Amino acid sequence: MSLTELHLALLVGAPRHGYDIKQAHDAWFPDSRPLPFGQVYATLGRLQRDGLAEVVETRVDGGPERTVYALTAEGAQRLHAWLAEPAAPTGAGAEEIVRKAIAALHTGIDVQGFVGRQRAAHLRRMRELQQTPPGAGPAERLVREHLIAHLDADLRWLDLATDLLPVTAGGQPARTDSQENDT
Amino acid sequence: MNQATLALSGVSHSYGRTQALRDVTLSVAPGEVVAVTGPSGCGKSTLVMLAAGVMRTQTGRVVVAGTDLGGVDDAERARIRRRSVGLLLQFGQLVPDLPVLDNVALPLLLDGHAPAEARAAAAGWLGRVGLDVDHTALPSQLSGGQAQLAAAARALIAGPPLLLADEPTASLDQTSGRALLDLLIGTTIQAGGSVLLVSHDNAVAARADREVRLRGGAIAHEVALS
Numbered sequence: 121m122s123l124t125e126l127h128l129a130l131l132v133g134a135p136r137h138g139y140d141i142k143q144a145h146d147a148w149f150p151d152s153r154p155l156p157f158g159q160v161y162a163t164l165g166r167l168q169r170d171g172l173a174e175v176v177e178t179r180v181d182g183g184p185e186r187t188v189y190a191l192t193a194e195g196a197q198r199l200h201a202w203l204a205e206p207a208a209p210t211g212a213g214a215e216e217i218v219r220k221a222i223a224a225l226h227t228g229i230d231v232q233g234f235v236g237r238q239r240a241a242h243l244r245r246m247r248e249l250q251q252t253p254p255g256a257g258p259a260e261r262l263v264r265e266h267l268i269a270h271l272d273a274d275l276r277w278l279d280l281a282t283d284l285l286p287v288t289a290g291g292q293p294a295r296t297d298s299q300e301n302d303t
Numbered sequence: 304m305n306q307a308t309l310a311l312s313g314v315s316h317s318y319g320r321t322q323a324l325r326d327v328t329l330s331v332a333p334g335e336v337v338a339v340t341g342p343s344g345c346g347k348s349t350l351v352m353l354a355a356g357v358m359r360t361q362t363g364r365v366v367v368a369g370t371d372l373g374g375v376d377d378a379e380r381a382r383i384r385r386r387s388v389g390l391l392l393q394f395g396q397l398v399p400d401l402p403v404l405d406n407v408a409l410p411l412l413l414d415g416h417a418p419a420e421a422r423a424a425a426a427g428w429l430g431r432v433g434l435d436v437d438h439t440a441l442p443s444q445l446s447g448g449q450a451q452l453a454a455a456a457r458a459l460i461a462g463p464p465l466l467l468a469d470e471p472t473a474s475l476d477q478t479s480g481r482a483l484l485d486l487l488i489g490t491t492i493q494a495g496g497s498v499l500l501v502s503h504d505n506a507v508a509a510r511a512d513r514e515v516r517l518r519g520g521a522i523a524h525e526v527a528l529s
Contacts, residue, residue, distance in 0.1 A: 236524030239514060243528050246509035250481070268506065275505045279342065 122219050125202040127163045128172060128195050129223035135176050135190035138164055148222050164189050172198055203229050206241035209271055217274055225285040235282055242271045306369060307332050308465045308497035309354055314363035315520075316349050323349040325521040327363070331497040333464070336488055338500045338511035338528075346520040347501045351469045354499065355390045356380040368464050385414050389463035391487070393470040395454035397442040403453050404429070404438035410461040428456035432486060447474045455483055459490055466491045469501040477506075484510055 130141045130148075138160045145155045164187075167173035172195035177188040191199070203224050207217035217238065224234040249264045249271075307330035316324040324346045331337045339347050352358040353365050353372075360373040368387040372380055384390070397406045404425050405412070411421035426438065434452040442450055451474050458466060468487055472480030484500075488510060491498050500507055508514050512529040515522055 232524050236516065236526045239516070239524075240526035240528055243505065243509040243511075243514060246506060247528065250506070250509060272505045283342075 122202070122216055123159075124163060124167065124172075125199055126219055126223055127160070127167060128191060128199040128202075129227050129229075131173060131189060131191040131195070132199070132227040132229070135188045137179070137186040137188045139186070141189075148226060149218075167195065171195075199223075199227075200229060203227075203234055204237070206234075206238040209242045209245035209274075217278070221278055221281050222285075225281060231282070235278060238278060239275060242275050246271050307366070308368055309499060310364070310366040311350070311354065312364045312366075314350075314353060314360065314365060316346075316353060316358075316361050323520050324353075325519070327517075327520075327522055329515050329522065329525070331465070331499050333495050333497055334492055335513065336492065336498040336500065336511045337513045337515060338502060338508040339515045339517060340502060340505075340508045341517035341523070342503060345517040347503075347517060348469055349520075350517075351390075351467050351499070351501050354465075355388050355467050356384045357390075382414075385410050386461060387463055387465055389458035389461065389466040389491070391451075391454055391458040391466070391468040391471045393473045394447070395442070395450040395474075397445075397450055397454055397457075399442050402439045402441060403434075403436060403445065406442065407453055407456045407460060409457060414461065424460055425456065428460050429453070431490075432456045432459075433482070448476070448479055451475055452483065455487060459487070462494055462496075463491075464494075464496045466496060466498045467501070468498065470503070471500070472502075472504065472507060480507075 126145070127141065130136065130144050136144070138157065141164070142155050142157060142160050145160075146152075164173060168175060168189065171192055173189045174192050175187050176190045179186045179188060203220060207220050220234065221238070223229075224231050246268050249268050252261055252264060310330040312328045314324055314327045315322065327346070327350065329337070329339075339350060341347055349358070353360055354367065356365075356367065356372045365372045367383055370379075370383055370387075372383065375383070397403070398409065401409070404422055407428055408418075408421040408425035411424060412418060416424075429436075429438070432452045432455050434449055434456065436445060436449060442453070445453065451471070455471070458468070466487060471487065472483055475483060484507065488498055498511075500511055502508060509528070513525065513527050515525045517523065
């Protein structure tokens with residue numbers, strides 16, 4: 121379930137409490153449904169239970185108690201493994217490719233590798249679909265062309281994402297807690 | 304291992320202060336189709352012009368069919384280009400004053416083949432690319448798609464071991480573009496040659512065995528597709 125890994129990506133760079141994580145998520149995906157607080161805390165609880173994140177601080181600054189979470193080594197490993205796998209080249213319902221690309225670009229984790237693997241996965245699928253079997257009728261061709269067009273759209277979007285969210289030369293994240301890009 | 308048909312090593316190229324290619328190293332083996340992709344201005348066309356020997360290498364080495372293009376004079380480079388490289392650009396680039404048949408026959412005519420023999424071969428190639436036009440027609444009388452088919456025939460006629468195709472399908476509709484790619488790749492690979500496809504079109508890149516992605520003149524990634 122990629123929301124788990126997305127939370128891990130949001131913990132890269134510095135420990136955060138739930139409110140920060142929600143804010144960062146909503147800044148990464150400004151057109152998506154805002155992440156409900158309940159879901160953030162439930163996910164953080166699961167991450168802690170599974171050893172993927174740990175509590176490093178509990179702050180009480182005159183307001184409500186805030187638990188600060190950090191990524192564990194195991195959590196970082198899980199995140200890297202997630203980003204090492206391209207999203208399935210389905211060409212439809214492309215949520216996963218968007219999540220992975222945004223997480224890779226914001227965290228700076230092996231961005232070139234991610235883009236290369238994702239392009240390879242999509243291009244291989246496009247190649248399979250281009251090879252219409254002999255005897256296929258127009259209906260089958262149309263289904264294939266529909267999928268090819270969606271895969272092409274994914275790849276064009278990925279180009280745009282890598283242009284708009286550049287990672288600095290050292291591979292450090294161009295972190296955007298707010299909407300600003302300072303690279 | 305077979306010697307690469309095309310090998311670039313440490314190639315950089317500048318136009319004045321603008322650096323078009325930065326330390327590019329890539330090779331294309333016999334029987335292999337490689338796609339060089341990337342956004343406009345990433346250095347794709349410069350790479351083609353260097354591989355074709357149309358431009359001189361500034362830094363690094365470009366080796367085509369075993370010959371280092373930097374180590375030969377202009378006449379020898381032109382000879383290698385005629386015999387070893389089929390070059391197909393986006394808009395055909397036919398010679399405006401020559402009939403379509405002579406345009407296709409040109410690589411053989413320039414290489415000293417008898418005109419009758421060269422024209423007979425050209426007529427055969429016009430048939431293979433499916434271009435059914437009056438052989439005496441001038442390029443201005445052809446549609447963009449027809450001109451591109453004639454240019455494809457010209458690129459293939461000498462049986463070059465290296466086919467360089469820069470946005471070969473950009474002036475064609477999808478069906479004609481795919482048919483042209485089938486012909487370019489099928490003909491060259493069957494003869495044991497190599498194809499370097501340069502395109503920003505993902506559907507073209509998907510036909511390759513390997514993708515080399517350029518960004519800002521440098522290789523961003525290289526991935527196997529087959």
